[in-house]
Amino acid sequence: MARPTRAQRAAIAQRRADAVELQLAGVDWLTIGRKLAADPTINSDRIAYPQGYGAELYAKGKESPDDAALIRYACKDVQLSLQERHTELGVSVDELRALHHMRLERLFFVAFRRAVKDGDLPAIDRAVRILERDARLLGIDEPTRTELSGPDEGPITVETVTAGELAQLIAATEGEAS
Template sequence: MDWLTIGRKPAADPAINSDRVAYPQGYGIDKYKRGLEPPSDKRLIELACEDVTKALRERSIRSLPAQRRREIADASTPQLRAQLAQIERGLALYRSPGAMAAVLTEGREMPAAVCAAAPTAGRRGMAVAVDH
């Protein structure tokens, strides 16, 4: 498969994507919503390459131990630190339902293991809401 075929598959505009479906998160959705021309072939290739590069970077970072990821984040630029935070959030979402609750509620709900280790007003071993 070539990069253009890969880029056309998730394109927002059904006139250029291979499924002939308007994808709400597809490449060029902003232009499609405004009725403008879809992205050029060159731009579709660029977008596909960016997504694959990002996915490979995330996969390699996800395989590192937590301490190593922290070291990388500490030595990173603010922009890279923001990207790493998104990756960490994604990792937390897949760890457990409790971890997912903590991520989605920005720490107001904590996993049972965290609650069991810390003194709380809730019962030991239960996920509780935490007011900040």
């Protein structure tokens, strides 16, 4: 198979970007596959998508990919696109985290524009909440240190008990609750 031309590479990059956009919008894999198919008879828009799924088959007049293949192509496009974004960002996070991060960025942009443009206090609150959620997702915030102490701020005593002793403690506690 020959190396794709510059125009074909650009069309493939656009197809992958479109696949990610559709996935971000919550579109199911088969619908993405059909929307980005090269063959107009299976393409949901009834057009020949440039460098769409099955483009080589369509160009040779062969049978179009089945639904399972369309789903595989769509999944692969989103996976490759996310891997490229990881490389660009220098971040090694799993795909689900990256997907949620991109969704939060999109939501933040809307809230941020409204907050800055109109000084809308609920939009400011929403933008801050989105930032907080994104920071937790990406592990940016330092974990909160929690210390436990016993009576009078002293150490906690840990004791081992047998199963029988534990049963007696539970029974005694249940008796106190009655």
